[in-house]
Amino acid sequence: MPDLSINFAGIKAPNPFWLASGPPTNSGYQVMKAFDAGWGGAVWKTLGVPVINVSSRYGSINYRNTRMAGFNNIELITDRQLKDNLREIEEVKKYYPNHAVIASLMVETKAEWHQIVKDVENAGADGIELNFGCPHGMCERGMGSAVGQEPGVLKTIVGWVMEVAQIPVITKLTPNISHIVDPGLAAVHGGTDALSLINTIKSIVGIDLDTYAPYPIVDGKGTNGGYCGPAVKPIAMEMIKELAKHPEIKDTPISGIGGVETWRDVVEFMLLGASSVQVCTAAMHYGFGIVREMEAGLQQFMLDKGYNTIYDFVGKALPNVTEWKHLNLKHKVVAEINSDKCIGCDLCYTACDDGAHQAIKLDRTNGNRIPEIIEENCVGCNLCALVCPVEQCITMERRDDGREQISWHERTQAGSIPTSFNDERAGGNHHFVPTVEDALKHRK
């Protein structure tokens, strides 16, 4: 069996599946249940200053038959007493000496930071996570994302913590910023041991059509919340990649957060450089048992690929994530329809004709509903294959022989880029485009 254990910036855990700071880590009761269910670590619900939470607190996006494809909350940090949390951390560590308990913290002044770091170390926490991410409520009080969005302030506070911390420190970043490298670099310069991201994205998930208030509604009003769940995974992955590729950051361990629910999500995050993952929404949706699927899947993946530890493949996709200008302009794929599998929904036809490049044709002779690709019109955009509801029915087939390779960058260097639209070298010049008159033919 592959070894799933990790040593994350000095924090040891039996596996890389950690619960992210949130409602599932609100108490010792929950964290102990989670460890029993198979989680390797837990980042405690953020400790800090006294707060008051509102009711209601959550909203979500349902997509077709899927509930909570995206999830949104306006909850603040813990509203439980600090002394109760500290006592429970101590108890959990007694029962689970080998599991990782990380205390998430958010306070304001230097003195407060120094005090709380000591408190959680005394309670036996294995690590600390600095919450610079919360995009609602706390930021109005100058904490959370208000810090995460100001690299200078962030660096200063990380510095305060590093002055006193005896245990590893993770800095959790907010995605509500246009360039994630700025706060990432600030944290590294401040001396952080590790990074984690993403916190939630500022969002409004919906408006009630009778009361005209945004969800979740608190007595007729609402506020922006933090967006998370499966919908945010692509944003999280892009930001992890940005940090993991950066020369000054790449050696800092990254804990990946944002929409992780299945073993595939875990593996993808790791391929982009994360060496632990944190999960909140999926555990809120399905309970702690969801970790069984992640664990079994990760193990099977590692067995199939012959990996012994996760470090054998962390970051393995990074060399293939490049800039657009380095992509091969000579690569050519076209769509192919497997007519044995086609069910005749004709979604590919309408998608290509209305939303792409008019490269699919319909011939209704004898009631036929199986569309046909007009290969010379196909630009290989993938749209049809993406909309096709049948598994492996439309495949993208390679048409170039792989011998020619030239990128925009290489062409720029060779001085061979188009300079006007009449330039023969410009893209799209010989591509079929229907005329305005063709549109008139479709009129009823």
Next chain:
Amino acid sequence: MAEYKRPTNEQEFEENFAQKKPLMNSTEAYYESSRCLYCYDAPCMHACPTGIDIPLFIKQIHTGNTTGAAKTIFDANWLGNACGKVCPTGVLCEGDCVYNHQDVPAIQIGRLQNYATDQVISEGKKLFEPGPDNGRKVAIIGAGPASIACACELRVMGYQVDIFEAKEKPSGLTVHGVAPYKITNEEVLAEMDFLQNQLGFHINYEQKISTPGQLQLLEGEYDALFLGVGLGPTASLRLPGEDKAQVIGAVEFIEALRMQQHKISIADRVVVIGGGNTAMDAASESARMGAEEVTLAYRRDKASMGAYDFEYKLAVSAGVKGIFNAQPLEILGNGTATGVRFIKTKTVNGKLESIPGSEFEIACDLVIKATGQAKHPHFLSMIGGLELDAKNRIQVSDSFQTTNPKYFAGGDAVNGGAEVVNAAYEGKMAAKGIEKWLNRDLN
């Protein structure tokens, strides 16, 4: 070996005739509607005789616009609620759903349709109103689905509409003929009320039109007439003993069942003669009424039955026993039927032949003849210039105009007996035909 107990009250009747397509709840509708692919130029829509925009109404259900979904349905089909329940969807829309090609269950279009229309009907939601009075009047004979659809369409265009119906209830065979496990009387009549409340056509009940004088009066008073008279009573078998007591036509049996429900008492042993859908219904219904033994006898082999396979299976599942290649010779009994004598048959070169010496008898207390409905040639012959085809179907043009230009027609009387949905379509098209004809007339 009756599978069903004799129902003694309304509740037991409803249990024995439990709905095959029960109303969906909102959760079921939400998940089922989520599965629709929103096909381009959707094949399900082409398979619906009224061409309902199925992907649209399903998406409307899914996005919580149930009222809009109902409007989409009624816009194409005035009997949208009844059709959702009684259409043989497996051979219509659902039969052509693309999912079938990958062995994924087809979308339950009929039940979704019903979900939307039932909601507006039970809430009495206002969806339609009559068009501004155009000063024209149309008389409609019969109040079956063809006629109701014609009336609704005409009202929207501003016609005054008067319907003359022989019976005391509207909707024709939908309430008098269709099997009770497909739709309840209340459901049928609620849709009729819904339409009548919104569109305000007049129905004169128990007004059978049967004399040339009545027809002349109508012709004088109205700009056009629509014939939605459907088919007639069960056709004669021309069998010795057919006039005995306890011999009944299937259509008459079913009408009594629908109107009196648990109050009719079924005989212990029933023989149903026929191989069409009506025979299957009559046999199923006898079994569900608690008959001890129901035999369905058809003169040809099983594969030659006109009935849909699923209707035969439904009858068998209710406890009906099918016998094939059995040609009835005589109904036995002394004044009252006590059995049927049959002779076995075989098909030789496509022709049915009886096998000499193979006679046999089945004892029974009730014979139900399900051998097709007669037409109304006598009544129709009173209308001057109205031509019928060789099968006594009224001949019509593409716009459902008969050979007497003032008369339009649609439904079973024209197509020879199809489904409610066909009648609904033809009635609506006839209304458009009337409008076209009258407009040209004016020019």
